[in-house]
Amino acid sequence: MADHVVGKRSPVTCQLKCANACLAPVPNTSDNSTFRDIAGAALTRRSILGLAGAGAITVATAVAAGSPAAAATPTGRRMRPGMSFRPIDPVAKTVDSLSVPDGWRWDPIIRWGDPVLAGAPKFDPSNQSAAAQAMQFGYNNDYTDIITTDRRGREGLLVCNHEYVNPAIMYPPTLSDAEQREISLAAHGFSVVELERPRAGKPWRTKDVRKARRNRRITGQTPFDFDGPAAGSALLRTKGDPTGERALGTLGNCSGGTTPWGTVLSGEENFNGYFRADGTSAEEKRYGLASAPSSYGFETIDPRFDARSGTGYENEPNRFGWIVEIDPHDPHSTPVKHTALGRLKHEGANVILSRSGKAVTYMGDDERFDYLYKFVSSGTYRPGDDRRTREHNKTLLSQGSLYVARFSGNSPAGEIDGTGKLPADGQFDGSGEWVALTNDGRSAVPGMSIEEVLVHTRLAADTVGATKMDRCEDVQPSPQTGKVYVVCTNNTDRGKTGKEGPTEPNPRNANKHGHIVELTELGDQSSTRFAWSLVLVAGDPAAADTYFAGYPKDRVSPISCPDNVAFDSKGDLWIATDGMPSAIGLADGLFRMPLSGAERGHVEQFLAVPQDAETCGPVVHDADGLVFVAVQHPGEEGTWAQQRSYFPDYVSGRAGKGEWKGPRPSIVQVYRS
Template sequence: MADHARGKRSPVTCHFKCGNACLGPECNTSDNPSFRDIASAALTRRALLGLGAAGAVGIALAAATPSGSAIAAPGAGFANGGLSFDPIAPVPMLVDDFNVPAGYSWKPIIRWGDPLFSGVPALDFGNQTAEAQAGQFGYNCDYIDVIADRSGRTAVLASNHEYVNPGIMFPPSDDAAELDRRAAISKAAHGFSVVELRRSKIGQPWRYLVDGRRNRRITADTVFEATGPAAGSALLKTAEDPEGRWIKGTLGNCAGGTTPWGTVLSGEENFDGYFAWAASTAGQKRYRATPSAKSTYTFERIDPRFNAHDAGFVNEPNRFGWIVEIDPEDPTSTPRKHTAMGRFKHEGANVIIAEDGRAIAYMGDDQANDYLYKFVSKGVFDPRHTPVARRKNLGLLSEGDLYVAKFTGNSPAAEIVGTGALPADGLFDGTGQWIPLTQGGQSVIPGMTTEEVLVFTRLAADKVGATKMDRPEDVEPNPKTRKVYLALTNNSSRTAANVDEANPVTGNRNGHIIEMTETGGQSGTTFGWSILLLCGDPAVDQNTYFAGFPKELVSPISCPDNVAFDSVGNLWISTDGAPSKIGYNDGLFKVPLEGPERGHVQQFLSVPRDGETCGPIIHDQESMVYVAVQHPGENGTVAAQTSYFPDYVPSHRPESGLVAAPRPSVVQVWRG
């Protein structure tokens, strides 16, 4: 593979995770205006953000505190609550180790290949089968949640499985039958796992149960029901599904969220690489600019629906790229794909109940220069714990309206110079507008039907002038403050000609975090925003920014990916792909959002060599943290692995000549 990747992310990751998207032509060729064209100073910074004098004083105090004494006394206010720990030092990027703070321990809950059912064998690297994999924990876990029952001693773990890396799962082969066998195993390693958990008492580590009541595997062959206005559309019909309502499988699942009614959402992200891609229409080209004769995983070898050149399956790619919803409580339920929420490369979806009772889902389209979206349900949430309320809530994401974000800065264009240097008013900030793509469940885009808006959502967003962002990944509302936090991982294609106040860094390799405040309530159509963090290592890049906190006191951080919150509202950030000038393994970081420690980035853990930190879940009241470790050792081969995480046993079957592979795993960290 061509070594086109820069920094820690390897060309292997680029190939299998996103189909080398950065090597192809730009998918977004729209001429949507930048802030240089639409900048406005109509509202003041403080009025927009709602910080008031207290917020200004907090930032000023942090900036004025002498080096070495910026940390307030434990328990002093909102920002200092939650999990306490001494931040760890950054771990060099070639270290194959999982590191946690002093006083904490870790171990995996479940690993790739662990059986969920008693009739399924444990993982055997030399003799894996598709049938076994379909009953084992899948590969490359990304979104996770641990949903505890009332006792706190039983729970269910829900995890998706984004993609696989055959290069460290199988030795080289050019035998056709063997390649078909491997394609079937790889296909079965995608999807979801739902697993029952038990522990002796709260605050202690979990163990997973084989044959748990709620145990389930969902794979690329599990049937999903399409809901919403595009269900049954001609754009979703195929030779296998002439109704256009029953979609086989889910693929490329990245981040997600757990709904207030207890279901789990996940986003189908880089689905295009799974198909021999026809790319014959403008709608198709907006998701993958160029056609391909074969897919990344060559699933078309064993399943004709992955050959989109076939007239009977030309619409099969349209059946992926959705938000999917599963019910972890009912292993017999049919999972769903919600067309009302739009089709793009979803990082995930996170729901909060608005002041008027409607369900609001925030969603990022994870590709360079794509957009931020919001879905507003038609129906209202029923908080009662009754079967009737649950049935009603299960329909909330099937009907509603879809919006895309347009950001406007309030600084003169000449002050946005592309280096990350702050404008004269001291903040990158401004206003925003949620532009409707559907209203009353119907298209408001001239020349596009409702079905076209929902299947080719990127084209609809292009038409209304949405703001091109630096890879919008996870976007989540803070349950304590209702402010919304958007992780923008990076964008090396951001040029000096198209920097703007929300994306102010040319060739943005370290990414940033935007803090948003809905000004008309959570279901409103306007918001204020400011950049909370410009990520990087202050030792090598002085144009980093940490909400005004002294740079010399923060942990270096790069490429924010997933975000979460603890019980008192602190932000936690997991990272993916730190550039080589950072030179550290990815990790999990805590960031207070209020008081004198606002912006104080503190590293909690680091993952092993070549790995990505996913999840995360922060149960600080139990002193427990959970992360998914994705693609450890991705740069290796079967003969020369670069990681042996999590077991660190380099020889699995010596007599066969095979060595053990690293195993993507869900990891629990606890105090003790």
């Protein structure tokens, strides 16, 4: 595994999280490279922006004009309004602590095994059961949001998904394989947890579960409704659900987003590793399904995870890989899988409203050489918080038009040589178009039905010649400017023999550090044309192949493998990383990068997570002076007998009887001490 995990994760994470995707053949074998050298057309960045609608130009100008002039300190640092901190120094990957700036402290809000539902037993991993886990906070927390629910700012909801599990450090050898698998299935899904605090601006604590009426656990067995054009399709029907309208559970949930109407979206990402299939059809190969036993062996406890021919569950994998929507305010609501948004290895989904009120959703497919997508709703958003209005808004992702991105660069192909050297115009930039896969619930791909486009979306995108990207993870539009930030975490296969070489939006061969694309819609968010540039080319700032939006590289923090992102109220981008230990020998962390003014590109590290951990689900409430992160898989490479982390309680061999002596994935809040 050593050659494959350079620039990303540990071998343990690769096995458990994505079923060793890097060891398998790249699923995208299409010869659909349509990346064009358009420099000869004299289409400069200025002329590209000139194509934008007047409304977009007005918005961009207003944002810039409304920004105060940058006031510099004697060292040249801008004094930014809002949350200030002294950046931490890089932390070695072997440090088992959560490092925060001077003058700040951290506390866990909730940890794996803490009670979520009334009646949950005290956490005791030596005596765990599936029934207990289904009432407790799940494992490996990822996408997170903290939603304030009252005007005084004293009550809130924590919403979090649980991506995957690590049996080697979770369970004692006394538990049978079957018991471990049942518990693991219950440790997936979502947790919704009510919060409280004495007053606005103070840290949160969990409410007593006996009084928390909105608390909820969603697991790998919870019923979900399908909606949209593919609901009820023959491609979704199984022996267990001959209607094709209701699935059980959600798995592999990675990043997500909170909608303008208050629901939470989450992407089902590496679902293929949960199934045993034939692995012979073009459709199965395109999604990484294989004939080997699954990563967790769920097929030994539940027949629906055996998708081989003749089982009656051949279509069960088709029932995963969707964007799911849950209503955290209604614990009795049935969560939904939205077929209109297509099926792929969704990292997540984030919604912004167009000027006409359309819900525009941006999504990335987290696979080497896969694509960037956008969905535009047919219906329009209605403001208001009454029940009828909210129910209408919850239908917005049920029908609309699905697009995939095709990029073009504006530099000669010879200037994109794979080294990361900037082209002569000083930027990696260009234009692009959104190519329709569906049009208001109808197929836009010749030879494919609407059901085929939505269930086999990768094949549809291959057909129309989408641009192969370096693993689009989080894709988030800025609430302040409407610009869209596409986080490409890495792709060490780019430029290898038989694989696509560098392109202007993916300019480095063997890209182990990743980059971030800044995309500007030419018109409102529902436009089919865009301009783009790279705002960050990550890595060691001392290396020649890095770029920080033109900011002096000797004044930035080293950063690699960007993954999840969030915005603060000032429009600064906060970047969580996943892969720095193997890429540059440093602990993963959370970084702030301004996107405008003199500080644009100034990357500063805010925190670092413990040994083996990944930084997920950042939330920044700078008005309160609070930052939240999901610390995922601390001590991942340990065993039950030899744990490698004691986060967050740091209880080691001195623990008393019944006390847990290993790591617990947790949601952490960071605030001034």
